[in-house]
């Protein structure tokens with residue numbers, strides 16, 4: 001059985017400020033003394049360089065932890081006349097190690113598609129970033145029994161576009177759309193069923209070590225439900241929205257991710 005280091009990624013979405021970053025770094029410095037969890041802070045792009053600098057300024061106090069920064073999106077293009085867009089190379093240049101791709105909010109409101117997300121994935125890995133690929137079904141897709149098909153299509157397009165080793169250094173986040181921001185998390189059993197499918201499907205369609213790929217759960221994760229979710233065999237941590245904006249809750253979730261395994 002491959003051991004997988006859990007990941008706790010905080011997706012601030014269009015929220016937060018530098019004060020939150022300072023609060024998080026102070027908490028991690030004093031309360032997280034383990035490198036058994038990989039922590040990823042994903043603030044709005046305007047704060048990325050500042051958050052990275054804050055982590056570097058507190059490197060001594062953060063020694064023995066694993067904390068990086070990630071973007072919330074990246075362009076499928078390298079640069080040029082694309083107002084408002086941010087290239088993967090730019091994220092890497094300010095010290096990002098990760099980038100969230102294909103979040104359902106970007107698919108719903110900003111035109112991300114299965115094809116464009118696979119192309120963004122290519123730019124991310126070409127620039128040395130670890131993609132956090134978001135997949136998940138809507139309530140109607142689940143009710144119609146299409147959950148696995150919807151997720152399989154995204155995984156297959158990434159492999160078709162990026163090759164059979166695409167997931168060698170990537171993270172997947174299962175985020176059922178009906179659980180995001182609703183307070184209605186998937187049950188541990190629902191999460192485990194889909195995570196196990198993702199892992200099995202990766203083994204079928206790619207040459208990456210499916211047992212080594214971290215698969216995070218996201219969608220209304222809080223300290224009240226995290227222990228059971230993180231204890232699931234194929235749940236390797238979480239992609240956290242609302243709770244990542246509260247330093248106490250977020251560090252609590254990091255500690256739960258460590259103790260769950």
Ligand SMILES: O=C(CO)COP(=O)(O)O
Pocket residue numbers: 011103175179180181182183218219220221239240241242243
């Ligand atoms: O979208 C999410 C993380 O990317 C989940 O958001 P919530 O944790 O607020 O449900």
